[in-house]
Amino acid sequence: MLLPVVRASALMEIQRIRRLKYPGEVLVYEGQQVLPDDVIAETLVPARIIMVDIADRLGVDPLAVRACLVREPGEYLHEGDILAQITDTLSRLVRAPLNGRFTGLHQGKAVFEIEHRSIQVKAGMTGVVQTIFPGHGAVISASGFLLQGLWGNEAIGMGELQNLEVSWSRPLTPDMLSGRGEGMVIAAGSCMDAETLRWFGTRSSGGLIIGWMPPDLLTVANAMPVPIILMQGFGVGQPDSSLLNWLRPHAGKSVCLNASAVDAHTGMRPEALIPASGEARPDALGVQQALAVGQKVRVFAGGHWGITGAVLALPEGDLLFESGLAQPAAVVQLDLGEEITVPQQNLVILADISTD
Numbered sequence: 001m002l003l004p005v006v007r008a009s010a011l012m013e014i015q016r017i018r019r020l021k022y023p024g025e026v027l028v029y030e031g032q033q034v035l036p037d038d039v040i041a042e043t044l045v046p047a048r049i050i051m052v053d054i055a056d057r058l059g060v061d062p063l064a065v066r067a068c069l070v071r072e073p074g075e076y077l078h079e080g081d082i083l084a085q086i087t088d089t090l091s092r093l094v095r096a097p098l099n100g101r102f103t104g105l106h107q108g109k110a111v112f113e114i115e116h117r118s119i120q121v122k123a124g125m126t127g128v129v130q131t132i133f134p135g136h137g138a139v140i141s142a143s144g145f146l147l148q149g150l151w152g153n154e155a156i157g158m159g160e161l162q163n164l165e166v167s168w169s170r171p172l173t174p175d176m177l178s179g180r181g182e183g184m185v186i187a188a189g190s191c192m193d194a195e196t197l198r199w200f201g202t203r204s205s206g207g208l209i210i211g212w213m214p215p216d217l218l219t220v221a222n223a224m225p226v227p228i229i230l231m232q233g234f235g236v237g238q239p240d241s242s243l244l245n246w247l248r249p250h251a252g253k254s255v256c257l258n259a260s261a262v263d264a265h266t267g268m269r270p271e272a273l274i275p276a277s278g279e280a281r282p283d284a285l286g287v288q289q290a291l292a293v294g295q296k297v298r299v300f301a302g303g304h305w306g307i308t309g310a311v312l313a314l315p316e317g318d319l320l321f322e323s324g325l326a327q328p329a330a331v332v333q334l335d336l337g338e339e340i341t342v343p344q345q346n347l348v349i350l351a352d353i354s355t356d
Contacts, residue, residue, distance in 0.1 A: 001328050001344045002288040006269065006298065008246050009146045009352040013280045014273065015130065017266075018121045019137030030132055034123040034140060036158045036256045041137045042120040046113035050097065054084050055108030057094045062108025073104040083110060124156055124258035125273045143280035144273050145250060149209070151234070152259025152270025155227040159183040159206030161255045161274070163247050168239045172210070174199040185209065185255045185272075187247045189239025194220045201226050207257040209247070209272055211239040212306065227259035229270040232298075232306030240298075242308050242335060250274050289349050297332060301346035308350060309334035315341075 024043025028034060054069075055062040068084040071077060077096035085093035096102070100114040127142030160183065164176050167188035174196055177186065183206045190212035191197060197220050200208065207227035215234040231243055259270045267287030291297075295311045309332040318326040319341065327343040334340060 001291055003291050003297075003344065004264070004348045005267070005287065005289050005351050006148045006150075006348050007146045007271075007351045008148070008243070011143065011145060011276055011278050011280045012352075013282045014125070014127075014142050014144060014146055016125060016127075016140050017137065018123060018140060019133055020119060020121055020135075022119070023135045024119070026132055026134060026136070026138060028129045028132070028138055030129050030138075032129045033127075034129060035126055036122065036124055036156050036258065038123045040121045040123055040129075040140070042118055044116040045119055046115070047117040048113070048115040050100075050112045050114055051106070052083070052094060052097060052110040052112060053108065054094050054105075054110050058084065058086050058092050060086070060108075065105060065108045071102055073102055076101050077112075122156055124260070125256045126158070126254075126275045142273065142275055143277065144275040147209070147246065147272040147274075148269040149229040149231045149259075149271065150262075150269075151230040152261065153221045153224060153228045154261055155207070155225060155259050156257065157185070157205060157207045157227045158254060158256045159185040159204070161185050161187060161247070161250055161253055163187045163244065163251050165244065165248075168211075168241070168244055172196055177203070182206075185257060187244075189244070190236070191217070192236070193217075197221060197224065197228075207259070209257070211243060212237050227257040227270075229257060229259050229272060233300070235305065237306045238336070240306065240308055240335075289351075291330060291344055291347065291349065296350040297330075297347040298350055299332060299334070299340070299342060299347060301342045304334065304338075304340055304342070307334050307336060309340075312339065314344075 018040045020041050020043050022043050024041055026041045028040055054065045071083050079098050081096045083094050083096050098114050100112040103111045121137055123140050127140040129138050130141040131139040162184050171190045171192040172188040185206040187209040191210050201224040209229050211232045213230055221228050253274050256273045262269050293311050298308050311330050312333050313331040315329050319329040320326045329341050330344045331341050
């Protein structure tokens with residue numbers, strides 16, 4: 001079975017495609033150094049569209065409207081500008097109702113884009129612009145240590161990494177954060193209350209890497225301007241010691257957070273990048289990989305949600321589980337010592353969970 005791959009990697013080469021969904025303007029050039037919050041490309045899209053019924057106002061057949069136009073599709077009109085008219089015994093005309101762009105006709109009606117909003121694509125990491133996609137975006141390249149998570153609030157930031165090891169035994173609180181400098185990225189085992197999230201959000205522009213968080217904090221987290229990356233899940237659980245072990249050697253280093261949404265098609269996940277120089281190996285793994293004995297995995301099932309382990313065996317055929325469904329199974333030796341059998345679909349593969 002092919003399963004999603006989540007990276008907690010050694011030094012590696014990292015490439016990320018940043019592109020607009022709609023054509024726009026690319027604001028960077030090949031070879032340019034960029035920071036996480038730098039805008040790579042932007043475009044304007046209509047936020048409001050209105051229709052003006054020219055055929056009805058002029059009293060003509062919808063097929064005859066084009067001959068009555070005095071402005072061409074694509075033109076920007078100001079409120080009151082004449083759009084179409086008939087000059088005969090009784091002149092009739094249609095004016096633009098508001099400032100906006102006349103984009104075309106539809107069944108005798110003029111289509112107007114009245115308001116626009118800006119859509120931007122940011123670098124999301126420290127790196128170099130490697131390739132430009134004219135009108136759409138670019139490829140950003142970097143080398144460093146990569147840590148991918150389960151959920152993100154779609155904010156971007158960077159700062160100095162600080163591991164609050166005490167929070168691996170008890171939830172994060174404001175007193176643990178007091179005295180931490182502006183722009184710090186805090187790594188903690190769990191955060192269980194909205195007060196702590198808000199306290200941090202008003203005092204830092206860095207970000208949070210958290211193991212666990214209750215689902216009722218989702219609204220608060222989504223509204224925060226600082227990036228939040230959730231590593232294990234929504235709820236209450238045992239913080240992952242392997243995550244702490246991965247983070248520990250990087251304390252004090254600069255870390256870039258791109259708390260993006262998960263995209264199963266592209267493999268994009270919320271991620272933390274710790275830039276580093278040296279002999280970086282290419283990222284040879286794809287978005288998905290076949291499960292195999294010996295692989296490191298994270299479990300997302302029942303009371304073992306968010307816990308890591310190693311695959312001991314892949315039983316042949318489907319096994320019947322308590323849910324009543326027969327599914328491909330895996331035997332996993334948890335890092336906590338317990339051996340469990342779970343459906344393969346309740347696992348994700350952890351790539352290179354080390355700091356080689």
